[in-house]
Amino acid sequence: MKHPEILIIGGGIVGLTLARRLSSEARVAIIDKGFAGREASWAAAGLLGVQHENFSPGPLFELSLESRRRYRSYVEDLEDETAFVLDYRTAGTIFPIFSAEEKVRCETRHAWQKKYGLAVDWLTASSCHRMLPALTREILGAYHLADDHQLNGRRLVDALIESVRRRGVAIHELTTAIRILTDNNNVIGVETPREVIRTPTVVLAAGSWSSGIPGIEIIKLPLIKPTRGQIITAQATHFKPFEHSIFSFHGYMIPKADGLILLGSTEENVGFDTTVTVGGMQSILTRALRLVPKIECCPIIDHWAGLRPESVDQWPILGPTPIDGLHLTTGHFRRGLLHAVMSAELVSRNILTKEVHPLLKPFMLDRFHPSFAEKPLVEVDRGC
Ligand SMILES: Cc1cc2nc3c(=O)[nH]c(=O)nc-3n(C[C@H](O)[C@H](O)[C@H](O)COP(=O)(O)OP(=O)(O)OC[C@H]3O[C@@H](n4cnc5c(N)ncnc54)[C@H](O)[C@@H]3O)c2cc1C
Secondary structure (H helix, E strand, C coil), X not given: CCCCCEEEECCCHHHHHHHXXXXXXXXXXXXXXXXXXXCHHHHCCCECCCCCCCCCCCHHHHHHHHHHHHHHHHHHHHHHHHCCCCCCECCCEEEEECCHHHHHHXXXXXXXXXXXXXXXXXXXXXXXXXHCCCCCCCCCEEEEECCCCECCHHHHHHHHHHHHHHCCCEEECCCCCCEEEEECCEEEEEECCCCEEECCEEEECCHHHHHHCCCCHHHCCCCCEXXXXXXXXXXXXXXXXXXXXXXXXXXXXXXXXXXXXXXXCCCECCCCCCCCCHHHHHHHHHHHXXXXXXXXXXXXXXXXXXXXXECCCCCCEEEECCCECEEEEECCHHHHXXXXXXXXXXXXXXHHHCCCCCCCHHHCHHHCCCHHHHCCCCCCCCCC
């Protein structure tokens, strides 16, 4: 392999988005142990959920908001470049409320969201049913979150693969990073089963596998654990397909092209097991039936499972490390699609200019090890 200036380990949505951003500035390569974009990123529902996912203000919310703000033009640009249609949908998200207690939880959240000037509209049950006739009669009403959009995550992944290839990024599939190589606290390359790839800059974007790659123990990367999520796709045959995403405390239903609806999901701690299980399907279907009872007669078209990369505090881990030339963009958990655009921007700026943007700072590794921020982890003996 021609030695890249920047080598990204992991060709999921996070690695691909970063490669696209860096491709005009450097010679970039990606290695992936399997096939690019076919792990967690292939499993994602495609929600760009900012308001229905964030339950407190703060850095994670700010990161989500900035990513969402950029997403639409990012998608338009990618569509223009690749001619892929990403099915970006702007109807927004309906958040149905089943009890007074749920309403209170949402009101607390929406109170601070409104201070950010964000759109949150309460719909009575009858106006909600005019918009979404198939929705259960059990609800008290619903919130309309007009700016929580969605898109086709798999098409996004394939468009990114097309885009980075056109921009000269080499993607090496079936190529596992078995060790990250360092010398005197500097990255010097990555070992794969076939060769050593020499490079001064490595970015770890290996999703749920990020904390298992040897050679960088010194940075004390906290465990990134896989959290399995299962999804079912059904065909809307017994009711008019709806335009809005439905997201609730009892699961979600996301309309896609051709009358397909994604039903999700589960959060399971079962290691690196991507089996689709009877229990997982039962749990999703029970909740979906409660949201839209007419789904009962609809055919199931597909099902799958993926592994969300969950860090110990459920925030992504981004930016530089105590090893010079080693950077992180991992742990994106439930929001990797949403956060990929802004993570790529923040991490690439840090790689290229060493800038630590205020939005990057809270997500850096030194939040776990404050001493990293003050001094190098090891005194480097440079022999002079
Ligand atoms: C069911 C489900 C629904 C979801 N829905 C949404 C959603 O609606 N919106 C949203 O924003 N997010 C969603 N997510 C979360 C999102 O999918 C993830 O946060 C995101 O895909 C993480 O991207 P990634 O690139 O970090 O990881 P991955 O897509 O897992 O990519 C990591 C890549 O690294 C490669 N790799 C690993 N180890 C090595 C190695 N040693 N050498 C070389 N390559 C290696 C892997 O093969 C893989 O291709 C969902 C996730 C699941 C499971």
